[in-house]
Amino acid sequence: MKFLGITLILGLLAGVWAQIIVVRPQCDSPEAEEAALVAQDYLNAQHSHGYKYALNRIEDIKIYTKPDGDNTYVLEVDLLETDCHVLDPTPLANCTVRPKILTAIEGDCDVVLKKVGGVLTVTAFKCTTEESTEDMCLGCATLLPLNDTTALDFVHSSLATFNNRTVDVTYAVMEVGRMSSQVVSGGPIYFAEYVVVEATCTDDACVPLHDATAARGICSAKGLSTDHTVDCNMFSILIPVVDANIPVADANSTGADANSTADPVTPSMAPKDRGSLSPRHGLRHHKLTALHDPQLSGFLSAESAESAEVVPVAPAVAGAAAADPAAANPAPAVDAGSASDSSASAEVPVVVVKRDVPAAPTSSVVDTLTTQPDPIALVPVCPGRIRFFDS
Template sequence: MRPVAAAVVLGLLAGAWAQVPPTNFPPVSRPFCDSADVEEAAFVGQDYINAQHTYGYKYILNRIEDVKVTQLSGGEELYSMELDLLETKCHVLDPTPLANCTVRPKHEVAIEADCDVLVKKMAGVLSPLAFKCKSKPDSREEFCVGCMELLPLNDTDALQVVHSSLALYNNKSTDNSTFELLEVGRMSSQIVSLGAKIMVEYVILETTCNASGSCIPLNFTLARRGFCTGSGTPVELYVDCDIVEAGAAPMDTSRKAATSHPSSGGPGHKHHRLIRLHDPSASGLLSESQESAEVPIVKRQVPPDVEAIVMPEIPLAPGIQLCPGKIRHFST
């Protein structure tokens, strides 16, 4: 092999799997973001985040921003990743598989999430350890006349559209059951020819009503749920609900009917933030992405030897571009 060619090959190999020389650090490598192993670990992290997120909508992987792999004792590997996720139109209680969920488009004010994720690999098996995320609406450079604008989840006018459209559904539906509001998922407004139009998305729960007309919600595990879209203008009210059977998807049985939840979309918030308060202790392993630096950590079963690791910066060979990976849906 010619000297120049040999130097190029060695440079590529050194960049793709750069090792840390100091003996006081575990061996750390920098694989390609779009390699099969990294993608598999990223999907495990994505599914774990969705499993912990009990309010709002499911999120799907859009891009792997960065990754480092640490070799632990006993043959374990630790994937430390920065992931870009996008909100879908599937609520977390919707049984639709994530792969079949529609990513919310930009013109509907897409929500993106920047997440730091830890995934352990042992004997070929991937297990999620911890994550922290920060979610926010896709930024716009200037106000767009006629475009959708997110409203706070406690907006008075939008809540009126929610309750009015639900009443319309209960009155017009041929279903023998009456449904009540479980959660407001999203509210937005748009200027149309008829004036201001308010669009709402919400989840409803089946109730049982007595002869006097008093209704109480059924046991959460036994009740059917509905996913509704509604809209209201000064002259028009619209509603459509998809009803699914009880037990069609895993549910948190501790939940109760509410218009919002303080840990995910409290007063003034315009979307259900991708946050779950659980063991919010600090860890140097999840401090790499500045996007999610202020968000509490969700952590489980992090081994003691993992806690002591401080992830070093790894130099790459000139011209080597390992990350970020490919964009799967659209640039945010």
């Protein structure tokens, strides 16, 4: 009887797998483009520090289809950092991707999406964020750690210059975006980008305002602490304040230096409180959220757990809950078990996007799953085109 029971179970499992089909559309097909743009927008929505990222290339796509219409998309995408901060309301299409000469930052992400009734929903992802150091010229500006004390002195000096030009408003540093230096005749000069927020100041201490009406903007400075230029552009619309009750994990306190016990970034700082302005551990750029897989989907490889670099999670895109009531109640995060607390994934709101999707192109490769869930494609249809440059 036990043998018959095992045989029956195996037969049922084989029948289920036989009904799952893997479709391999071309990476530049409309269906792949749609899924990649949903993934791009979702990842940017979870990224509350640093800059927005733009899609550079679709590396691979698989669509796992079932008779009940429950389709799962597994994407590999290449993203590039733009010059628009995540708080900047400028549409991503109007943002400029940083060229290699200015040290481009690349995000490589695997993204899992569900599609039910024409609605695409991101359910899991993993990302690695690295500098693109190829083709760097001799003597070009190089990125500095975001907690470099000399560069932070330059940031404060340049902000003081800007504050001296303003009337009735004083600004404090909210976040350092990037800092770099270049060796020229006479010594190094510094370049810095940092986000500022309206503040109230008493003597030498300034406390940023936290309400949504506080003015915010991004500043660019060049030169030395004693001789520099600085220009600040205020954001054109009000920036919503992130709800402090939303649970987040901060990459700024979980970087490469595992032995450090420094506190994470705090929004309130005195002018010389450099440590609270930027990430710890010598990180030279802000990173995308590294891993989110609350349902342990099985579509992300074991490499997902390699990085513990997790940044704060922003609220879901406005209107997502209205599009799908289930999006307002994301599944609870799974206990990491043996993983360390620093590598645990924060619970991420689900973004729902619905677009009209053309039928899959006839050039797609279709595989029927019988013995394994990840067959090899019969025809090379990926990777797709490069939109900006090969990183």
